[in-house]
Amino acid sequence: MDYIKAFAPATVANVACGFDIFGFAVDEPGDVVExxxxxxxxxxxxDILGDEGRLPRxxxxxxxxxxxxxxxxxxKMPDFGCxxxxxxxxPLGSGMGSSAASAVAGVFALNELLGQPLTRKQLLPFAIEGERIACGSAHADNVGPSLMGGFVVIRSYQPLDxxxxPVPAELxxxxxxxxxxxxxxxxRFILRNEVSLKNAISQMGNVAGLIAGLMQEDYALISRSMVDVIIEPVRAILIPEFNEVKQAAMEQGALGCSISGAGPSMFTxxxxxxxxxxxxxxxxxxxxLAGIDSVTHVSAINxxxxxxxxxW
Known part of the structure; x- marks a missing residue:
């Protein structure tokens, strides 16, 4: 094989209560690499198309x-060239896993070009390094779902686990x-380094509830568990009209609404x-109504x- 063109999907990280440990992939948008x-x-x-010259070459x-x-x-392939x-x-800084999609597209495409010497899960530590370069933190809640698909849980980083x-088909x-x-x-800078015991207990209950709700296809439990008492209250101030947009989503029947990744994108x-x-x-x-344009994507969990x- 001399040429490959590959796509890697955008992702929603944190998923309300699961800061740095939850993430899932969506059908679109996503990055493409050749x-x-x-x-x-x-x-x-x-060349890099679509970045307005902002990314390093x-x-x-x-x-x-x-x-x-x-x-x-x-x-051990120092002589390989492409x-x-x-x-x-x-967009860059979108909260949709932009840098993760690029990293996953690159490592996935190269692995395919070389005849799949590694499994997707074995590629994960390499994909994480792309996040370290992009934002200074080697986290997996975006690259994990973009690379593996579906709803992903990062149980541990040391060692990586x-x-x-599974998620409901109608979700x-x-x-x-x-x-x-x-x-x-x-x-990340504005986040507190310590949280109260009360909030930690509440957050752990919601994390457990969300996992159980997804696996049992219990939509009411999913809805009750999509509550973030630690990260969302701090980061919401960075997103104009956050509370109003969230209220509008809930009034139209959303199970839950929160910040996608670090924002400003919001998801339900x-x-x-x-x-x-x-x-x-x-x-x-x-x-x-607040004079802010936006782009909307709707999809099942990729x-x-x-x-x-x-x-070819």
């Missing part, structure tokens, strides 16, 4: 290529991205596509993760 073998050794970024500083370099080093073209199909849980996500930007580093979970679309329209209209679009 790799083409070349005779000379080394990785070269030929140095392969050692870009999330899509850093992971590739780590994988080639692991496989050209990389990245299509950025989601990641697993997937739909509404993902709304307002036309503002929240820097992930800033969103709903039972059924029709409800999810109605919720999205209400959220979009509420942002518009179970496939990255996929090959073309190869």
């Amino acid at each position: 790799l083409r073998r070349r005779e000379q050794p080394g990785i070269v970024i030929t 140095d392969p050692a500083r870009n999330a899509v290529t850093v992971v590739m370099l780590r994988l080639l080093d692991h496989l 050209e990389v073209l990245l299509h950025k199909n989601m 990641v697993f997937s849980i 739909y996500c509404t993902l709304v991205h307002p036309d503002i930007e929240v820097n992930t580093k800033d969103a 979970l709903s039972k059924g596509k029709e409800t999810a679309e109605r919720v999205g329209q209400a959220m979009k209209e509420t942002f518009a 179970q496939g993760g990255p996929r090959v679009l073309e190869s």
